[in-house]
Amino acid sequence: MSILSRRKLITTGIVATAGASGLVVVAKLAKRYGLIPPDSGGIYGPGETLTYAAQRLLTRHSLAREFSRSQMSAKPFANEVAPLGDDFKTFQQGAFADWRLAVDGMVARPSSFSLAELKSFPRRSHITMIQCEEGWSYIAEWTGVPLSHVLERVGALPQVRYVVYRSFQPDWWESIDMADSLHPQTLLTYEMNGGELPVGFGGPLRMRISRQLGYKSVKYITRLTLTDNLKKFGKGLGSSSPEGGYAWFAGA
Numbered sequence: 001m002s003i004l005s006r007r008k009l010i011t012t013g014i015v016a017t018a019g020a021s022g023l024v025v026v027a028k029l030a031k032r033y034g035l036i037p038p039d040s041g042g043i044y045g046p047g048e049t050l051t052y053a054a055q056r057l058l059t060r061h062s063l064a065r066e067f068s069r070s071q072m073s074a075k076p077f078a079n080e081v082a083p084l085g086d087d088f089k090t091f092q093q094g095a096f097a098d099w100r101l102a103v104d105g106m107v108a109r110p111s112s113f114s115l116a117e118l119k120s121f122p123r124r125s126h127i128t129m130i131q132c133e134e135g136w137s138y139i140a141e142w143t144g145v146p147l148s149h150v151l152e153r154v155g156a157l158p159q160v161r162y163v164v165y166r167s168f169q170p171d172w173w174e175s176i177d178m179a180d181s182l183h184p185q186t187l188l189t190y191e192m193n194g195g196e197l198p199v200g201f202g203g204p205l206r207m208r209i210s211r212q213l214g215y216k217s218v219k220y221i222t223r224l225t226l227t228d229n230l231k232k233f234g235k236g237l238g239s240s241s242p243e244g245g246y247a248w249f250a251g252a
């Protein structure tokens, strides 16, 4: 949590310097521009709103730092995941030929894509750092199709405000706003460091969110749902993270 709490400290510092009137301005702006995060209730709620609103007002289009090839980590660390089970093994034995990405919700054309189809779409790579909330990090090259391209392809409706993404592991699901969904570094990745994305790192398909902590980069993606309202998903807090005590917005 160190990065998050440091960020909160900085944002809180800015606001403290700006004085009480500054806080009122941020709250008003947040409301006016719909910058209230789904986990804005509870004791950390005002802090979450402040962090999210300030970030979106100041850095909506900013890029995560990209590194050079020589800075890539020699030994990236794959965080352990819960056992994937026999159904996953069956997919794996078939070289994931049967893996599908379903796209539904507020779209003109609900769709389902194979990996081969996703790989035939425009591809982008970036060498960025992934940081776990527990403190460790590594730098790797990620390659995949920009999420924005998939959204365009399925005909995202103009009312869409969030993309919910789900994993083969039902306990792992997240959502992001349109600033991140349309962000050029947000990729549905299928390659890492120039090779196939290993299962340990989320293969065959992993959402890579470059500007947020590692837990937003969910592994084993199976479904995207476009929505204007996060209340109907899980406990209504936007993702599984706030249900476990972590922030929905994890700007790193």
Ligand SMILES: Nc1nc2c(c(=O)[nH]1)N[C@H]1C(S)=C(S)[C@@H](COP(=O)(O)O)O[C@H]1N2
Binding pocket: 077, 078, 079, 080, 081, 082, 130, 131, 132, 133, 167, 169, 172, 200, 201, 213, 214, 215, 216, 217, 218, 219, 220
């Ligand atoms: N499906 C799934 N996605 C996941 C996780 C997980 O356990 N299952 N762990 C998350 C966490 S907490 C982090 S920090 C990163 C770790 O990424 P890495 O294994 O590439 O280091 O993946 C995230 N995505």
Ligand SMILES: [Mo]
Binding pocket: 079, 131, 132, 133, 134, 214, 215
């Ligand atoms: Mo993590």
